[in-house]
Amino acid sequence: MGAPLEVLQNRVLDARIFHTEFGSGVAILTGAHRFTLSANVGDLKLRRMPEVPGLQSAPSCWTVLCQDRVAHILLAVGPDLYLLDHAACSAVTPPGLAPGVSSFLQMAVSFTYRHLALFTDTGYIWMGTASLKEKLCEFNCNIRAPPKQMVWCSRPRSKERAVVVAWERRLMVVGDAPESIQFVLDEDSYLVPELDGVRIFSRSTHEFLHEVPAASEEIFKIASMAP
Numbered sequence: 001m002g003a004p005l006e007v008l009q010n011r012v013l014d015a016r017i018f019h020t021e022f023g024s025g026v027a028i029l030t031g032a033h034r035f036t037l038s039a040n041v042g043d044l045k046l047r048r049m050p051e052v053p054g055l056q057s058a059p060s061c062w063t064v065l066c067q068d069r070v071a072h073i074l075l076a077v078g079p080d081l082y083l084l085d086h087a088a089c090s091a092v093t094p095p096g097l098a099p100g101v102s103s104f105l106q107m108a109v110s111f112t113y114r115h116l117a118l119f120t121d122t123g124y125i126w127m128g129t130a131s132l133k134e135k136l137c138e139f140n141c142n143i144r145a146p147p148k149q150m151v152w153c154s155r156p157r158s159k160e161r162a163v164v165v166a167w168e169r170r171l172m173v174v175g176d177a178p179e180s181i182q183f184v185l186d187e188d189s190y191l192v193p194e195l196d197g198v199r200i201f202s203r204s205t206h207e208f209l210h211e212v213p214a215a216s217e218e219i220f221k222i223a224s225m226a227p
Helices: 003-010 214-220
Strands: 012-020 023-030 035-038 061-067 070-077 080-084 089-092 104-109 115-120 124-129 135-140 149-153 162-166 170-174 181-184 190-194 197-201 206-209
Touching: 012 061, 023 061, 023 070, 035 070, 061 104, 070 104, 104 149, 115 149, 124 162, 149 190, 149 197
Parallel strands: none
Antiparallel strands: 012 023, 023 035, 061 070, 070 080, 080 089, 104 115, 115 124, 124 135, 149 162, 162 170, 170 181, 190 197, 197 206
């Protein structure tokens, strides 16, 4: 069965839009628990990805990684992570992951596809490179409930990295610091990651969360003598 026909016959369970230097692509999870991908919706050519052995239900979370001009799919099934490319399905393990994980509840890739964050059922957030070769840090947020969203918040050429996690009425910003920054949300909100920050939309507000530039921090910090 061809990829387009499989999508039509098995219905779409989930989909992700992703962006590359070639344009906007789409990845589709069908009712048969198979992934289909097109790297450019302007020239839509759906390609079926390899089957995940033993996958009988939808993964707990998944995302698209773009590495070396090739789109991959990273998905979680219980305590296991699998990386799909056009040729194979490979099991992968994040280095330095805290023990006791039985499920991954959410994952997020940075806007530049360089970094990855994983939220586990133990309440830990693992942050590392998208290649899964290096761990940057790990944060215990002491919340085990699945977040609605998790996105990266960073600025080009900045060494600071942070992940924004949203629940129904709570927003948490975490990084490599021992403490987090938390906000109470008055309304249901939706996060949209951008190159230099995160937009936060609700029914009545539109806010932009971003790193304070070094020049602004130097001017406005306490006892600053900067001009």
